[in-house]
Amino acid sequence: MSVKEDPIKIHKDANALMESSKPVEARDLFVKSGELYFKGQNYFGAAEMFYKAGECSVVLKEYLQAVEFFSKAADIALNKGFDRYGLSALEEVKSAQMAVGNVKEAEEIEKRVKEINDKLNQQTANDDDSSFSIFS
Numbered sequence: 001m002s003v004k005e006d007p008i009k010i011h012k013d014a015n016a017l018m019e020s021s022k023p024v025e026a027r028d029l030f031v032k033s034g035e036l037y038f039k040g041q042n043y044f045g046a047a048e049m050f051y052k053a054g055e056c057s058v059v060l061k062e063y064l065q066a067v068e069f070f071s072k073a074a075d076i077a078l079n080k081g082f083d084r085y086g087l088s089a090l091e092e093v094k095s096a097q098m099a100v101g102n103v104k105e106a107e108e109i110e111k112r113v114k115e116i117n118d119k120l121n122q123q124t125a126n127d128d129d130s131s132f133s134i135f136s
Contacts (some may be wrong), residue, residue: 054070090113
């Protein structure tokens, strides 16, 4: 009989490690929790955990690894409709790329951010234009 790993407990343990200034251990648990959340179809939880793993990598000045984790968080979030969260993750990707001098990659991310923002703003404008009333 195998023991089922609890992503919530791992998530809490990772937060405690981060608060205790142990970013390496925290990052590893955030990744593990993110994988478990994803497997259990908790996509927002998965995106959040990979985002936090990216934050740990930034603390450790491991910017390329941060790019990997923030990108994974963005991909999950954007694919599941958590657009604002995905945009935040993309902004972090851009910052990490800049930290290692990858200006061209950062500019590409900035273009993607603008496209997504434009799409979201267009959706908001369309929602405002199509008011609904039961009295019409």
